[in-house]
Amino acid sequence: MPAFHLDLTACHQHLVRVRLSHTPSRPSLGFALPGWTPGSYLIRDYVRQLEGLTVVQAGQALEPRRLTPSRWQLELPNLEPLEIRYTLHAADLTVRTCHLNGDHGFLALAAVVLELDGERWSPHGLQLSLPPDWQAFVPLPTPDGTIPPEGSAGWLAANFDQLVDTPIEVGPHRAHAFQVAGVPHRWVTWGSDLGGGDPLDRDPLWLTDLEQVCLACCRLMGVEQPAAPHYLFVLHLTDSGYGGLEHDLSTVLQFGRRALVRPGGRRKLLQLAAHEYLHQWNVRRLRPAELTPYRYDRAVVVPTLWFAEGITSYVDQLLPHSAGCCTEAEVLEDLGADLSRYLLSPGRQVQSLRASSEEAWVKLYQTDAYSPNSQISYYLKGAVLALVLDLHLRRAGSGLPQVLRELWASHGAVGRGYREVDLIEAFARQAPDLAERLPRWLASCEDPPLQACLADVGLRLQPTLGPSQDLGCRLEAGATGLTLARVAREGPAVRAGLAVGDEWIALNGVRLRSVDDCMELFRPEAPLTAHQLLFCRDGLVRTTTLLPEPPSVEGWRLEIVPETAEATAPQRRRWLTLETP
Template sequence: MIYYEIHPVNPEAHLFEVTLRLESVGAEGHTLYMPNWIPGSYMIRDFSKHIQWIRAENSEGPMKLGRIDKSSWHLPASDSSVVVTYQVYAWDLSVRGAHLDQTHGFFNGTCVFLAVSGREKETCTVDINRPDGEEYVHWRLATGLKAIEDTAEFGFGRYQASDYDELIDCPVEMSDFNLISFEACGIPHHMVLTGRHKVDDERLATDLKKICEHHLQFFGEPAPMDRYLFMTYVLGNGFGGLEHRNSTALHCSREDLPLETDDTDGVKETYQTFLDLCSHEYFHTWNVKQIKPTEFLPYDTQRESYTELLWAFEGITSYYDNLALAQTETLDKEEYLTRLAKTLTAVRRSKGRFIQTVTDSSFDAWTKFYKQDENAPNAVVSYYTKGAEIALCLDLLIRKSTHWQKSLKDIMRRLWSEYGLAKKGVENDTIQSMVLEETPDSAHEEIQRFFHLALYTTDPLPTDSLLSSVGLSLAYLPRRDRNDRGGFKASLPEDKQLSDLGIEYKSKAVGVLVKNVYADSVAAEAGVSAGDHLLAIDGLRISGSDFDKQVQQISVGETVTLVAFRRDELMEFEVALEAAECDTAYITYDEKGSEKAQQQFAQWLNLKESGQ
């Protein structure tokens, strides 16, 4: 057994002290290493850089630790037990890091626990201690690790993991947190809220219960967990999540949470977004934590693990996270369609969709998707949003080809039973093969053509025609302003010809700061670049809050002069304005839709498949 102890020795200085004990070290010694990345966040993060100091000793005294590389040490042989002690600086306020101060402590195991190379399959025991001092006596502890030796639920004490992979897959939150508990399909679930906030506990528990039960019933028995934790840090402005085997680490903004004063019949948009995040990370409990690409079995946290399948593991999850809200009536149908339209808008506005396939986006996640720069909108397509659009099309295509007897849900259930439960890796063509097995021969040519188009080309998807089969109409129009991302409309807005520069910007006290310049836009042709501070347009000062209106008051084709600073140099650009691109998705009910299409629309959103 490998034994760890972790103690928040100095919350004010953000320091955890960690002890690793080994009963003996063989003649070859051991390699100790800290992971370089955390599963679910595909970027090398070099967590070892936060180790302040490290030392080792046995019964005879100090031992020399030899450095191997940036994240590895060589521990010499020893006949007696060895103690390795080190301190970790924890000031990364993110779902993937470690953070400690006087208000709370949080860590992922990848940030604090050294691994013993070759012994990763051994049982790990860890003592998690409370910070010293009276001010911390009310703190509790939340983790997915199994409590042992009389450790109380949500108490500090001794925990156990079956192996190192489980140890680093169960993050820990410690604070005087707010605890909301409920059962879903008989399984205990808990929402742990840290940070100053107000919340309608009952409504949050009620909504989460519906979503969790939906996902549990979606995949069927057995459930992959016997207890589940939502660990949420509430901030003034925050958003994010990272999935784990029986928990998730979340960040949200205070305004995202429901309040008792909110309209009980409606769901405010920020709360919709938070429920969508919870739904997304919970769905991952199956789709990526259990059902995994072959390349992730096992995870190699020392180096990149490349896969082209993130379109399925993130994209399909992104499709079902929102759909579950509609199918549980947490959102009404038109709210769901609004969120779907915004996803389609995000895909449409990515110029990267013309040059990068969704499988390349997945493979290049380590260097492109997770390291985006000012040119990312021109070079990267998101496997989240494009993957969600692919999943939507695939779901409707399976339904159509089987006369609505089957759906993408049948594929996900098979993946769970044949791959997740069997601990078998998903190959690049596994999903394609399953879909062909579940659909009639007459549809195979169309399905194979769809997979090739969706995964290995940059051609547009047949989303509009597939939505029309369920009585919906999809149109793309120019955006009205920077905040317009489309949505559901009872009738389409008037299609006006609006002027546009082809940039994204951030408002400043004076003028605007260019964030991105779209390829082939008039701004790009004129030489405007990211980082330019635009001050005036045709001799008039630019108003950051009204810049869209200023541009739209200029006729399409009219040439204007932009004055800007690039670094500390004054620049001028002559720009002939172009018509705004039709890049904003609007979904409406198809007035020509048949009664059958309307019935299929209701069936789709209420999950009333035949025989289920």
């Protein structure tokens, strides 16, 4: 059985020392470090942080041959036990990388553990060495099969996949225990002693509300208990971070301290927790066939990420309301903000939802200043499509919860991966016209019928105009002056020959020092006349003529239609609480 020992005592150097003990069964042994972690579709080349790999067998140093940057091959003189040792630099604080310092340690094990050829489905042991007074929070059982207490001397993963799926948080933290339908859960926060405050210290009802959100997830899936036999929440409170990563038995969340104390911050954190918690069904166990099993060394095209993430992003806003933790007005505000972001995304007219899913590996996680013009997030458009599908299904007497429950029974609960055709058939069984409509919505760049579906529940989207004339670009103030941070593919700025990175110096002969200086000349009531712009690009000063356009739509607001408010209130309530018709 492969056994890993991770020494985290060199925390101030950000170094994780790894020792892998193994008794080989064949004279030739290959091993590799994963290139990505499930749930985050980007090749991250974790091997960048690996150094000093050595192999010792019976006191003799062996020389493995490197086949690729992250794969090695070793020819063995015998089958005696051996040790592979290496060190990892851990200084990248995200939910999918490793971070170790004097305050805490967090390990995403895809960046840490080597996969030995032929041992993927074997049990894997895990032990940790920690600084004094630190505890380990690991969502794995101990070798005797019990749920581990903090500070356990060791853990046992059923196979390599479960080991990779195990995030490790260590530090002088304390865990808060609670239950969801009789299933033990733990909550651990890091960063609360650095100025933010643990949600549990400031909010005695936090765990109560979190439990209700977890139960709302169970109701949505039509089950009595969570899919996991035990569950760990890890929260990293940071200066301004946001995100999460799902696992079978746990989730790791990152949230900003300032954001948490702002109005709506508590609700946003509940939504993030709901999103990742629901993933224990949708994505982890109800999984695309292309990810069954995972291929840790390569990118795999997954056309259905819109379902995995878009559906989850849609319902994560409704789940706290379904749990009784926020008001109807608050959930409508949040839905409206997402719909506004979508309608203001020019990339939705260029990239289809299916293409967004298929191109995740090379686009979503590697954006630049021009990305909004050419791509749309499958999280965002997937959530918009999920809303439309839910309301469309409700016209037919069904709803999105029914589709999720059917797919869980036919695929997730039995470990069967789904393909796009399975999803389309599941939706079409509830509303037959979706057999033709849904493929078109996935393959084309047309907007799904938002306004018509919203009207069913007495809602409409109202546009608001921007406070200035439209320049087709966005300016930012920096150390050197005003710089173009974004340029629309169509509009006044691109017609004037401007590009991202251009520094604006003067307008009509007047020096520009702030964004306000510039916008003062483009008030909505000002005449639409040409302006002479002096700008700098690549060290060369240039001039151009900029002709603005009338103010464009700056945002969209979701509001209840007064004329139908009373008649549609019952349908709206059932929809927003995720009740089936």
